[in-house]
Amino acid sequence: MRSTEDLKKIASQVRRDIIRMVSLAKSGHPGGSMSSADFMTALYFGVMDQDPASWTREGVGQDTFILSAGHLTPMYYSILARAGYFPISELATFRKFGTRLQGHPSIRKGLPGVFQAAGSLGQGLSVAVGMALGKKAVKDGHTVYVLCGDGESEEGQIWEAAMFAAHHKVDNLVAMTDVNGQQIDGTTDDVAGLGDLEAKWRAFGWETIWADGHDMDKIVEAFGKASELKGKGKPVMILFKTVMGQGVDFMAGTHKWHGSVPSDDQCRVALNQLTETLGDF
């Protein structure tokens, strides 16, 4: 287990990668990538039992992760590359013609670490539930993790999956929601009246954990609690309270950076605010 200080350094580098990938590609989704960067770094570098060298799409004998909010590829690819799934230098190809780093995750280009396509929202939770049931069927005791957005939770299929997973006691599943409170057209409450997510998940029969998604100690603690709940008959939802665009002052807390690209000047300013680095791609 890495120290929280190490995890913070990696998360800072992931944010630098996000800014630089989106700037280079002149497209992509930085806002949610930055809000989810801290807890996703903790997941891959401190929680999951996974080995990039022996990765297969079947995920046998390893913990697996499904990205449901498929637009969060800048964060996802940075973490996969930094974890050793493919060369860090490949991050420079994000969204470019011929790349393995498609705008939204694809299994068609042979990118290691990616289990399933995502992009059309609301579907990945069902996939993760199926994968968790599959792991039980093939007697693999590992855990399936999945990340949804709070805006994504407006999709009806999320709640179909919620009901199904509780009914079938899928207790080798840890779902996470990045509760940054923002979506393309505004705040989640203004756009769709998302309301009390924790009450909703509890009503659907899930264990819920709330955590500050930018406090590395609290994040690690939340994953620890989720781990203790494994095998006890209920699926687990960790609701990470976060800030869209976290880490760069002019990007933080607004839906305007959901899918916007920083200018060259803004990119420089942003990188100056993310000083911890492991070496850029």
Added chain:
Amino acid sequence: MKKYTDRGKKDTRSGFGEGLLQAGKADPKVVALTADLKGSLKMDAFAAEFPDRYFECGIAEANMIGVASGMALTGLVPFAGSFAEFVTGRVYDQIRMEVCYGKTNVKIASSHAGLTLGEDGATHQTMEDVALMRVLPDMVVINPCDWTQTKNATIAAAKHDGPVYLRFGRPKVADFMPDEPFEIGKAYILNEGKDVTVIATGHMVWEALKAAETLEAEGICAEVIDVATIKPLDTATILASAIKTGAVVVAEEHNMAGGLGELVAGVLAATSPKPVEYVNGKDTFGQSGTPSELLAAYGIDADGIADAARKVIERK
């Protein structure tokens, strides 16, 4: 002409149920999912034999497709079933992303397809499902014609590595095909003829054989081809027959748009154009009625096929 005997009326969905049970016995990785339609999909025997491999999904088809794709990732072979409309139109996007683009080994089990669903009416009688599934890259589309072929096609689908759309129906119809392994991608020539080629799929195959008997009495010798696999299409068999007879009828319990008729016409137009007549729905919805009433009303039956054959021969 070659004689086919109806061994007794049976529904193709029961052929699916038997095939699923046999596939499940042969391969422990085969699992079944349904959205509150276990009885309608004839999954009861599988569920009783393999309770741990049967997953009731409730009335939530979108989730069912996603769960099936996730199960497939771990090496399982899921059959996810519902009525044809609800397992295609309702979940087109899920099948597109999770099953086809995501290349997962999921079998879509689609029952009660077409007008012969009957009394429930147009909301449940999809005439568009083949079109929706055909356009998806990497999807195999199979529409077997009787109980025996559906059973064997189900067993073949379980062995095929990749997405399959398996379409079958509700009513009891003639069971006449030989009990032999199903070859995905093969068109079966059921009767050799020289005057006209009748290409049929699903329930229309028996109707085509009946039409061929009628035509034979009039001195017309019809070649009858069972195109059980709509995609990939056996173009070689279809082309060879069309070139031999010089006239083609296509019969399907499906609308014109995106169906087998358009597909065959496209193949002919690109290689060896021949006159084609279509026995299918023309941009239409169905309505309540018995299966035979509906097929007669829409002209999608043996009489419709015989009429189309006479007409297309005149156009040679």
